[in-house]
Amino acid sequence: MILTSISDIISKYHSFFTRGLLYTILLAVLGTAGGFLLALPFLGIKTTKIDPIRDSKVSIFIKKVGIGFTNVYTTFFRGTPMMVQAMIFYYGMSLVIHNVTGNNYWWKPIIAGIIVIIINTSAYIIEILRGAVNAIDPGQMEAARSLGFSRKKALYLIIYPQAIKNALPSIGNEFIVNLKDSSVLSVIGIFDLFKATGSVVSTTADSVTPYIITAILYLTLTSITALLVKKLESKRHGGEMKNV
Amino acid sequence: MSNVILNIVNVRKSFGDHHVLKDINLEVHKSEVVTLIGSSGSGKTTLLRCLNLLNEPDSGHIYFFENDLMNPKTDLDKLRMSIGMVFQNFNLFNNKNVIDNCTLALIKLKGMNKEAAEEKAMHYLAKVGMANFAQANVARLSGGQKQRVAIARALCMEPEIMLFDEPTSALDPEMVGEVLEVIQALAKEGMTMVIVTHEMAFAKEVSDKILFMENGIILESGRPEEIFNRPKNERTRLFLKRFTQN
Numbered sequence: 001m002i003l004t005s006i007s008d009i010i011s012k013y014h015s016f017f018t019r020g021l022l023y024t025i026l027l028a029v030l031g032t033a034g035g036f037l038l039a040l041p042f043l044g045i046k047t048t049k050i051d052p053i054r055d056s057k058v059s060i061f062i063k064k065v066g067i068g069f070t071n072v073y074t075t076f077f078r079g080t081p082m083m084v085q086a087m088i089f090y091y092g093m094s095l096v097i098h099n100v101t102g103n104n105y106w107w108k109p110i111i112a113g114i115i116v117i118i119i120n121t122s123a124y125i126i127e128i129l130r131g132a133v134n135a136i137d138p139g140q141m142e143a144a145r146s147l148g149f150s151r152k153k154a155l156y157l158i159i160y161p162q163a164i165k166n167a168l169p170s171i172g173n174e175f176i177v178n179l180k181d182s183s184v185l186s187v188i189g190i191f192d193l194f195k196a197t198g199s200v201v202s203t204t205a206d207s208v209t210p211y212i213i214t215a216i217l218y219l220t221l222t223s224i225t226a227l228l229v230k231k232l233e234s235k236r237h238g239g240e241m242k243n244v
Numbered sequence: 245m246s247n248v249i250l251n252i253v254n255v256r257k258s259f260g261d262h263h264v265l266k267d268i269n270l271e272v273h274k275s276e277v278v279t280l281i282g283s284s285g286s287g288k289t290t291l292l293r294c295l296n297l298l299n300e301p302d303s304g305h306i307y308f309f310e311n312d313l314m315n316p317k318t319d320l321d322k323l324r325m326s327i328g329m330v331f332q333n334f335n336l337f338n339n340k341n342v343i344d345n346c347t348l349a350l351i352k353l354k355g356m357n358k359e360a361a362e363e364k365a366m367h368y369l370a371k372v373g374m375a376n377f378a379q380a381n382v383a384r385l386s387g388g389q390k391q392r393v394a395i396a397r398a399l400c401m402e403p404e405i406m407l408f409d410e411p412t413s414a415l416d417p418e419m420v421g422e423v424l425e426v427i428q429a430l431a432k433e434g435m436t437m438v439i440v441t442h443e444m445a446f447a448k449e450v451s452d453k454i455l456f457m458e459n460g461i462i463l464e465s466g467r468p469e470e471i472f473n474r475p476k477n478e479r480t481r482l483f484l485k486r487f488t489q490n
Binding site: 053054137139140142143144145146147148149150153157158161162165 | 352
């Protein structure tokens with residue numbers, strides 16, 4: 001019975017699911033890739049060290065402001081629901097743009113949604129990368145400094161590449177989280193998989209089957225990604241284990 | 245006086261309430277091999293790490309030629325290029341293979357082109373007997389091989405002085421010899437070196453001057469035969485006795 005209704009709904013409404021799926025994947029891909037890129041400058045700020053002997057007063061002040069701002073940023077975006085962030089950002093910007101430019105017809109939910117998921121993801125990836133940097137053996141930095149590399153050069157050439165490589169599985173997990181959590185962005189009217197399912201429900205009056213289909217689609221996406229992440233992890237560990 | 249490479253004047257260092265170095269004074273001359281011995285916690289590794297400011301002393305002066313490393317205006321990074329360091333745990337760059345470990349600083353800091361840097365790296369890798377491993381992943385090397393690459397990496401910068409921080413302490417016994425041989429060969433060529441080690445026989449053979457440290461001070465210093473055969477201080481005698489008994 002359930003199987004026939006599943007195949008019925010799919011054959012009638014597959015375009016809804018396809019379109020929703022595309023938006024969900026788009027949000028997760030852009031959110032994770034963009035979040036990673038946005039996290040990098042913050043990582044630079046978070047991993048600076050204040051040298052009370054050699055830094056000028058101005059640069060100590062700038063570093064302190066930067067670190068403070070980064071802390072507020074990660075605390076806020078990790079401490080509030082993305083759904084709330086999306087509401088504030090979409091409707092807030094809508095008002096601002098209208099007041100400033102006189103019209104806001106180009107301000108679309110999808111643009112707001114992509115920006116929000118990028119910012120939200122970056123806040124998590126900043127913490128992931130900071131942890132990965134802290135986990136690198138301090139001897140790597142000491143060796144670089146002893147050769148004459150500045151702290152900054154040592155970070156860019158030696159520490160960050162290793163930390164980012166080690167953090168890739170965790171960033172993959174962020175992608176999985178984004179696949180699922182992008183569903184909350186439907187609240188501002190993005191036609192993602194969750195929203196698409198809602199449309200099918202309202203036209204079929206069947207409020208269970210479409211969600212079962214959607215659950216299977218989400219599960220497929222996350223399972224494939226989890227498999228890839230696992231492969232990435234075992235490749236990394238496999239490489240290290242051989243040398244122990 | 246002109247052949248003084250390092251001049252350490254009234255250096256003090258404490259970690260919290262613990263005074264690790266109490267007023268250290270020391271001169272290292274060109275081509276001199278100075279070895280620091282003493283029990284764990286005597287301050288010898290801290291002193292060595294102060295010599296290139298990996299540990300920042302609380303007070304005092306460390307003159308490398310005429311430059312005081314303790315002066316905040318000194319370009320530390322530039323001077324460190326001339327002070328090689330070899331660590332107990334090798335600290336090879338894990339994201340680079342053997343030759344890239346050696347060429348990175350040459351290319352990025354000395355502005356050499358890749359070919360010239362690799363030529364130099366191969367020269368020093370050959371010197372430590374690691375030329376055949378130029379393309380190897382550092383994770384695949386044994387401890388002794390890693391340490392020899394670490395020495396080659398430091399030598400590539402053609403430093404004025406080399407600092408060795410217990411270079412064989414993390415090695416399996418059968419690999420200690422290959423690393424000590426490399427260091428000994430460097431000593432013969434006239435490389436100026438400061439070495440922290442627990443290898444007493446090696447210290448006796450390679451050193452021009454031995455410093456016995458205890459509780460943050462240099463308790464006794466002298467030529468190897470003086471320290472080993474006629475130690476003036478009772479503590480030195482006890483320390484060496486313990487070591488020769490083992």
